[in-house]
Amino acid sequence: MGNRIVLVFTILLACQLAGEVIARLLGLPVPGPVLGMVILFVALVIRGHVPDDVGVVTGGLLQNLSLLFVPAGVGVMLHAGLLVQNWLAVSAALMASVVITIAVTGLAMRWMRGFAAGDEPEGQP
Amino acid sequence: MIATSREIWVYLAASPLLHLTMTLAAYLAGDWLFRKSGQKAIFNPVLIAIVILVSILLATGTSYATYFEGAQFVHFLLGPATVALAVPLYRQFERVRHSGPAIFVALLAGSATAIVSAVLITWLLGAPQNVVASIAPKSATTPIAMGISEQIGGLPSLTAVVVILTGILGSMVGTGLLNRLGVRDGSAQGFALGLASHGIGTARALQVSEVAGAFSALAMGLNGLATSLLVPLLFHLLGQWFWP
Numbered sequence: 001m002g003n004r005i006v007l008v009f010t011i012l013l014a015c016q017l018a019g020e021v022i023a024r025l026l027g028l029p030v031p032g033p034v035l036g037m038v039i040l041f042v043a044l045v046i047r048g049h050v051p052d053d054v055g056v057v058t059g060g061l062l063q064n065l066s067l068l069f070v071p072a073g074v075g076v077m078l079h080a081g082l083l084v085q086n087w088l089a090v091s092a093a094l095m096a097s098v099v100i101t102i103a104v105t106g107l108a109m110r111w112m113r114g115f116a117a118g119d120e121p122e123g124q125p
Numbered sequence: 126m127i128a129t130s131r132e133i134w135v136y137l138a139a140s141p142l143l144h145l146t147m148t149l150a151a152y153l154a155g156d157w158l159f160r161k162s163g164q165k166a167i168f169n170p171v172l173i174a175i176v177i178l179v180s181i182l183l184a185t186g187t188s189y190a191t192y193f194e195g196a197q198f199v200h201f202l203l204g205p206a207t208v209a210l211a212v213p214l215y216r217q218f219e220r221v222r223h224s225g226p227a228i229f230v231a232l233l234a235g236s237a238t239a240i241v242s243a244v245l246i247t248w249l250l251g252a253p254q255n256v257v258a259s260i261a262p263k264s265a266t267t268p269i270a271m272g273i274s275e276q277i278g279g280l281p282s283l284t285a286v287v288v289i290l291t292g293i294l295g296s297m298v299g300t301g302l303l304n305r306l307g308v309r310d311g312s313a314q315g316f317a318l319g320l321a322s323h324g325i326g327t328a329r330a331l332q333v334s335e336v337a338g339a340f341s342a343l344a345m346g347l348n349g350l351a352t353s354l355l356v357p358l359l360f361h362l363l364g365q366w367f368w369p
Binding site: 009012013015016019030031032033034036037038039040041044045050054055057058059061062063065066067068069070071072073074075076077078079082083086088089090092093094095096097098099100101102103104105106107108109110112113 | 148149151152170171174175178179182183189192193196197199200202203204205206207208209210211212213214215216218224226227228230231234235238239242243246247249250251252253256260263264266267268269272280282283285286287288289290291292293294295296298299302303306307308310312313314316317318320321322324325327328329331338342344346349350353
């Protein structure tokens with residue numbers, strides 16, 4: 001591996017950096033890393049395949065993606081008072097909204113797929 | 126000269142090393158419990174890690190700012206990790222392309238549902254306007270949600286917390302709920318997880334399959350965009366009615 005890890009990280013950071021600069025130059029409401037994802041995606045399309053090192057390093061990073069949210073989550077201690085005061089409204093809204101959103105999105109995808117599949121013979125019983 | 130335990134504590138409490146190590150260790154403990162429980166949703170590794178860390182910080186009287194000086198190195202990797210989501214997206218692009226219309230409809234329906242349901246419920250249960258505004262963009266990824274929150278009069282740091290909680294909740298209930306509704310297709314499951322629960326939902330979707338992970342990454346990116354366009358509009362419309 002050696003400096004290949006460094007190379008892949010340089011690519012990821014350069015995409016993020018380019019994303020941040022473009023978002024600010026054009027005044028886009030999208031954050032730099034999301035634009036960086038688009039930039040890397042376009043680079044992969046041009047390249048035509050995922051180089052092995054890029055696949056290995058990004059795979060390792062994404063396997064541990066949820067760890068990266070821990071520091072921001074600990075920030076819950078900053079708003080303990082406000083959250084306790086509004087605990088019912090906040091917890092009910094979050095729980096109900098997440099359940100409804102996941103259900104509506106998943107069912108919309110399935111419903112739209114049903115339309116598309118209706119044109120094909122395997123869509124019949 | 127041998128340092129006293131008090132001197133060692135003074136050094137450790139001020140250096141980023143201690144809180145960085147604690148963050149990784151707490152996550153490993155959470156992950157261990159999650160596996161040990163047979164991957165039960167309630168033993169969410171992120172949730173366990175946060176509970177452990179907040180307990181320790183409160184018990185030792187450490188401020189969040191001091192903790193974050195160490196934890197920021199982990200937090201920083203969110204940027205490059207988001208960029209890295211281009212890889213599963215590229216690998217599954219053929220499938221994504223064939224789902225164009227389904228993606229567009231699911232995005233609009235899901236994004237609007239996420240915003241309106243959260244705003245309506247918090248308002249109905251009597252939360253003040255700044256709390257409602259902080260919750261409105263909760264399904265978007267952290268940096269986008271914080272920006273929107275600030276724009277409509279919310280508290281960006283409260284939004285960050287609400288976004289993480291939304292992610293944890295979605296990754297806990299998402300796959301079970303979708304299976305029960307008969308939505309078993311990996312691409313639909315992934316898209317719903319990423320739309321409702323951004324990166325934490327995507328981390329969960331990547332455990333389901335690479336197809337689910339790719340659709341989840343796509344949903345996270347698209348919903349970030351949709352939320353930043355829809356929240357100012359919907360919040361303004363609902364706000365005229367709620368707080369005339």
